[in-house]
Amino acid sequence: MRFASKVALITGSSRGIGRALAITLGREGATVVVHYKQNHEAAQRTVEDVRAAGGQAWSFAADLEDVAAIEHLFAAVRERQGHLDAFVSNAAATAFKPALEFKPHHLERTFNMNVRAFVLGVQHAAALMGPGGRILAVSSYGSVRGFPTYANLGASKAALEAWVRYFAEELGPRDINVNAINAGVVETDSADFFYGQKGMAPVEAVLRRVPKRRAATPEEVARPAAFLLSDDASYITGTVLMVDGGLTAAGPPYRVDCPDA
């Protein structure tokens, strides 16, 4: 019960990794604020599943591209809980396009959603946290590798990881830890959408080149995330933990492409 009497806000926890993390924390006694954008039914399912796992939960909708909506989200947390022990910036969104085709509005929307919402979120969250507070950003291997259609989101993830280091440096003296999880391919709606794009490589072709030869389940990302949020990670701050099945450890020539391997 590492999270008994702890309050955690997880953005984008109606689905995917955020949902798995909400249930993981709930199982260990957390009260989880299930944030989502519009998918009320999915958010409600997460709330019910957190409760069934032994935790407490309530949901709140906010479009993280909208500064006023971010303020409403944290005002609701302040009103209902009074404080926050963990803030997980997990929600992400973008349009996938060749790098030469991104228009100014694509750049603005992706950075507002994935970077500005994190920075403003940390500012609000830190005001509600005492010593022992935990902040976690969910990044992706697109922050350190280049591949088709991902430039805008990948660059925003790289910025996110830089902000993690700056916040860790500034919040360390207050005993608030700030870290990131950098995930590889994870079985979620957004991975289905990405690999479903016209002209994209089949996911099977990618997974053959990942040392673990498979995608992660959302739970396999949630468990190390829970570790970073726990007291077990009291001296870990400013780090990016790769949870990618070895994807970024490997490079060409890939074993699978060698005739005798």
Ligand SMILES: NC(=O)c1ccc[n+]([C@@H]2O[C@H](COP(=O)([O-])OP(=O)(O)OC[C@H]3O[C@@H](n4cnc5c(N)ncnc54)[C@H](OP(=O)(O)O)[C@@H]3O)[C@@H](O)[C@H]2O)c1
């Ligand atoms: N899936 C992968 O393969 C993979 C790999 C590496 C990293 N990641 C990262 O892991 C994180 C979670 O990804 P996922 O695949 O688990 O997510 P997902 O299943 O696609 O869910 C996205 C979540 O974000 C919310 N959301 C979308 N747009 C929003 C907006 N404008 N404002 C507020 N919330 C919004 C959604 O709410 P609604 O349900 O209301 O729409 C939903 O809860 C992301 O940061 C992603 O970049 C994923």
